[in-house]
Amino acid sequence: MPQITVDYSDRLADDFDRPGFAQALHTATVEIAAAKPPACKTRFRRTADDVVGPETEGHAVVHVHIALLAGRTEETKARLTEAALELLRQYVKPAAGLALHASAEVRDLDPSYRKFEDR
Template identity: 40%
Template sequence: MPQILVDYSAELTFDRLALAKELHGLIADVIDTTVPECKTVFRPASDHLVGDGSEGRAVVLAEIKILAGRGVELRAELSAQVLDLLQRHVDAPAAVAVQITELDRATYRLAMHPGR
């Protein structure tokens, strides 16, 4: 179920596939889910700015969407571990942030579309 969105400065070079695989395993270890349920999308951003731009920092922003109902302590632990993982994968100076977002169980829907 987890949906992971990673926005990052397009000039950053890092192994996104390796990051996603580690991230999926980490999420499955921390919350009640499985690796096959995790889905990650990477979105390069050609334009970004941190502060006034004088430090030349890149940006990596990760949002992890999970079904509501997990305690704040668990979500905070997931945030901390994901932040550490991101920092291990990104070598360049960067502003790195993680947000855990809860999805409403009553309205969230998922379909594995088979294609046509």
């Protein structure tokens, strides 16, 4: 915990500092949601096809999913969501003429969530 997944348009492959974003989001998650630094895990999934409204060109999409163990207030979740969006503004610089559609959400992990570490 937290489990962070970032879906992003293939068109942003060269315009998105993913390692920088992940490190900054981990820091924000520790500060805002009291997560432990070694527990922060982010994976990035590149999407090949994005359609915004009736258009298939000229748009790029980024969506950040943050899943935390239950117990955070709605205010904490909202603060973390806003922080994720602000970090996207810093770490995603789309090419000229490309409209960026960015979103984020924070949700509770299901009570069935379990994990293990194999060293």
